[in-house]
């Protein structure tokens with residue numbers, strides 16, 4: 567492992583000692599602390615950003631945005647910046663900071679494990695990563711997790727068919743694809759994706775657990791199976807595997823490595839809350855919560871969103887209502903559900919038992935068995951919407967780097 571250096575600018579003693587403890591727990595990481603704020607260290611910050619792998623600063627009550635943009639401008643796109651905030655910040659403030667060039671914003675206080683893991687992630691040696699690390703050239707895949715509010719709701723059906731649509735098929739026989747897409751079945755004990763796609767289950771995740779390996783590019787190449795549609799699949803193991811044998815660090819590394827290799831990474835989550843689910847929540851650019859309009863499912867979805875909120879400042883949850891066609895007018899129970907969930911009912915998937923079952927039984931995708939059916943069309947529309955929203959996002963990123 568190569569040596570990693572961090573610089574911290576903060577006048578908050580709790581932040582100083584928490585970052586120092588996190589760095590102590592990582593091998594080969596060192597820390598230089600400067601007491602003050604980004605503005606008070608006056609220009610010295612850009613030198614620190616150039617000289618270190620990661621610059622951490624605490625967010626003051628009133629942030630002078632010019633200081634942050636000057637910092638990014640003078641240091642270029644190379645260095646990584648982490649802001650720790652001991653006050654509540656809004657999503658738009660967080661987005662604005664991202665746009666100015668802050669790579670990550672975390673709430674403080676933060677669990678010690680979580681801070682250590684985030685520092686490790688942010689100081690990953692980009693030169694060892696597969697693609698040449700160039701913010702304009704490397705893939706920085708969009709991670710979409712799919713989370714079911716109850717069993718049998720259609721989450722896995724959505725995960726695989728959405729992943730298929732995100733490939734952006736075009737051309738003769740729709741054989742040309744625009745995007746490289748991975749599907750990961752993290753429903754370790756009851757995962758159905760290998761069966762649903764008629765693939766041999768992979769023992770990769772089992773090996774990762776048994777040997778305690780941190781997944782890298784080679785692991786991914788050895789563990790993923792390609793489906794005839796082009797999708798690369800990391801399935802759940804065939805044999806029973808306890809859920810808690812995987813660690814948060816392993817799952818975080820798995821997702822970050824996949825993000826470097828693929829344009830989209832679709833993760834099918836289990837219906838249990840095990841520690842490493844937190845790593846998926848943290849890495850998700852978008853989390854699709856699959857529910858229906860029944861009171862019990864909506865309540866369950868709310869509980870999950872509250873749980874995820876403890877992991878992350880603003881979990882990027884979007885609601886998918888399954889087995890219900892989008893109504894022309896929302897009824898009172900839809901409005902109630904929307905209120906309880908605190909967000910729009912963004913996507914709707916019609917009830918289409920016949921085609922869903924048919925494709926599952928044949929071990930094929932909807933685009934292969936029933937391309938024109940209502941369910942397939944809804945997932946296609948959803949894929950297009952996500953792709954158009956993601957492209958806007960990545961253009962922002964590119965502009966930021968330029």
Ligand SMILES: Nc1ncnc2c1ncn2[C@@H]1O[C@H](COP(=O)(O)OP(=O)(O)OP(=O)(O)O)[C@@H](O)[C@H]1O
Pocket residue numbers: 714716717718719720721722723724753756758888889915916917918919920922923924926941
């Ligand atoms: N939109 C839909 N309309 C009707 N039936 C559906 C729909 N989506 C999936 N199904 C059917 O529901 C069943 C469960 O689907 P699926 O495995 O995708 O759900 P899940 O939420 O992943 O379930 P699990 O709790 O087992 O993980 C399957 O038989 C599938 O054919």
Ligand SMILES: [Mg+2]
Pocket residue numbers: 721722723753757758834
């Ligand atoms: Mg499932």
